[in-house]
Amino acid sequence: xxxxxxxxxxxxxxxxxxxxxxxxxxxxxxxxxxxxxxxxxxxxxxxxxxxxxxxxxxxxxxxxxxxxxxxxxxxxxxxxxxxxxxxxxxxxxxxxxxxxxxxxxxxxxxxxxxxxxxxxxxxxxxxxxxxxxxxxxxxxxxxxxxxxxxxxxxxxxxxxxxxxxxxxxxxxxxxxxxxxxxxxxxxxxxxxxxxxxxxxxxxxxxxxxxxxxxxxxxxxxxxxxxxxxxxxxxxxxxxxxxxxxxxxxxxxxxxxxx
Numbered sequence: 275x276x277x278x279x280x281x282x283x284x285x286x287x288x289x290x291x292x293x294x295x296x297x298x299x300x301x302x303x304x305x306x307x308x309x310x311x312x313x314x315x316x317x318x319x320x321x322x323x324x325x326x327x328x329x330x331x332x333x334x335x336x337x338x339x340x341x342x343x344x345x346x347x348x349x350x351x352x353x354x355x356x357x358x359x360x361x362x363x364x365x366x367x368x369x370x371x372x373x374x375x376x377x378x379x380x381x382x383x384x385x386x387x388x389x390x391x392x393x394x395x396x397x398x399x400x401x402x403x404x405x406x407x408x409x410x411x412x413x414x415x416x417x418x419x420x421x422x423x424x425x426x427x428x429x430x431x432x433x434x435x436x437x438x439x440x441x442x443x444x445x446x447x448x449x450x451x452x453x454x455x456x457x458x459x460x461x462x463x464x465x466x467x468x469x470x471x472x473x474x475x476x477x478x479x480x481x482x483x484x485x486x487x488x489x490x491x492x493x494x495x496x497x498x499x500x501x502x503x504x505x506x507x508x509x510x511x512x513x514x515x516x517x518x519x520x521x522x523x524x525x526x527x528x529x530x531x532x
Contacts, residue, residue, distance in 0.1 A: 318498055396464075
């Protein structure tokens with residue numbers, strides 16, 4: 275317990291130190307571009323703890339999570355198929371490598387042409403851009419499954435679906451979660467870019483409008499809101515991973531003890 279408390283204290287100490295330094299350094303600032311932190315936090319309270327959350331944060335979260343969940347379904351499903359099937363790997367491997375080489379943000383102009391400005395464009399960009407980290411990590415995890423485990427599944431006469439569900443997916447789960455974490459940061463980036471280019475609401479739109487109107491305190495408040503949401507969503511994913519991979523950590527601990 276004391277070790278966990280020390281770890282928690284270290285995690286809290288860093289952000290608190292940054293806030294304290296920022297507060298003191300900006301206290302007497304008269305710069306338009308670097309207002310006092312007290313002013314920024316006041317605008318954060320007024321804007322984002324009021325109507326700004328429902329008008330901008332909720333639409334952003336809805337679009338981002340929709341695109342992200344689509345990416346999870348497509349990436350894991352396609353990754354399992356490609357990882358298990360050599361012919362599928364040869365068939366779609368070159369296409370995946372070609373698309374993966376394209377920066378995700380260059381999808382925005384294409385999506386604008388196809389879907390127009392709006393939710394469809396932003397969901398498409400997030401879904402397509404986030405699919406590749408999940409897909410590639412799933413393929414790596416599936417291909418890394420111990421052949422002995424597959425042989426044991428055959429010995430017990432598991433069906434194909436049972437083998438995937440009870441052997442392959444659990445073995446690939448650590449790699450899949452690594453892809454989920456990597457794609458989560460990408461989802462936030464693509465959400466903001468899509469909203470800055472083709473939206474009339476959302477956190478990215480709000481930040482851009484604040485910059486255009488020289489409401490710099492509001493712009494900083496929007497950045498804090500974006501970072502806070504990203505941190506909380508990542509924390510939720512890490513908690514889910516800890517629960518889902520509890521068996522994996524226990525297995526590693528027993529292996530080390532042995």
